[in-house]
Amino acid sequence: MTRISVQVDGDHYTDEVEPRTLLVHYLRERIGKTGTVVGCDTSNCGACTVLLDGKSVKSCNMLAVQADGHEVTTVEGLAIDGTLHPMQQAFHDKHALQCGYCTPGMIMASIDLLNDNPHPSEDEIRVGLEGNLCRCTGYQNIVKAVQQAAGSEQS
Numbered sequence: 348m349t350r351i352s353v354q355v356d357g358d359h360y361t362d363e364v365e366p367r368t369l370l371v372h373y374l375r376e377r378i379g380k381t382g383t384v385v386g387c388d389t390s391n392c393g394a395c396t397v398l399l400d401g402k403s404v405k406s407c408n409m410l411a412v413q414a415d416g417h418e419v420t421t422v423e424g425l426a427i428d429g430t431l432h433p434m435q436q437a438f439h440d441k442h443a444l445q446c447g448y449c450t451p452g453m454i455m456a457s458i459d460l461l462n463d464n465p466h467p468s469e470d471e472i473r474v475g476l477e478g479n480l481c482r483c484t485g486y487q488n489i490v491k492a493v494q495q496a497a498g499s500e501q502s
Contacts (some may be wrong), residue, residue, distance in 0.1 A: 351415040355380065356424025364411045370404075371395045373411035374421060382422040382451050386480075393479030396452035397421050403459035405452075405478070422451035425458075434458050434496045443492035445483035453479050457493045466497050 348363040355378055362377055374380040374397070383406055386394030390408035397406045398420040425432035431439065434454050444450045453476065460467060460475035467475060472493045473486065481489065 349412050349415075351412055353411075353414045353416070354418040356419070356421055366410065366412055368411045369407055370397070370409040370411045370414050370419070371406035373414075374406060374419070380421045380423055384448060384451060386448065386452070391480065392449065392452075393456060394449050394452040396455040396479060398455055398459060401459070401462060403456045420455075422454055425454070432458070434461070434492070437492040437495040438489075441488045441492040441495055443484065443488040449479060449481045449483075453481065453489060457489075457496065460493065461497055467493070469494070 349366050350361065350363055352359070352361045354360070355374065360378060362373075364373060364377070371383055371385055374383045375385070383397055384394045385407060386392035388407050390405045393405060395406040396403050398404070399409075399414060400417050401420075425435055434457050438444060438450060438454055456476055456479045460472065464471060464475070469490055472490050476489070
């Protein structure tokens with residue numbers, strides 16, 4: 348067992364973990380952050396995307412011990428006092444989901460995208476979200492949601 352200390356959604360956790368424990372399993376099973384979903388276990392789909400020190404990472408491709416000393420933000424840590432994060436609100440407003448399975452990871456990747464490029468073009472949004480797959484929506488409304496959150500919505 349290895350002792351880790353990590354901040355998740357503003358709360359500090361110190362735990363003993365198996366060195367091979369994936370971050371996604373630590374978040375879901377130990378911390379109870381079930382909004383971070385397991386999609387493919389191969390880092391292909393991006394459903395498990397979280398922010399690590401503000402940068403998006405696929406938590407199924409990272410060990411919990413690698414998060415030691417870092418800050419993790421999950422989709423559950425975005426809303427403040429019941430008010431949705433602007434990206435969450437945009438996904439709601441633009442109906443940027445169907446089954447919803449990819450939505451947590453898509454939202455987290457979109458936040459990182461806007462942190463790096465606050466006013467991306469449609470093409471830049473599509474390229475920026477390449478590593479996150481949606482099998483239901485066709486992406487059009489996801490792009491519109493990111494545009495709304497960026498304040499650059501195209502009519």
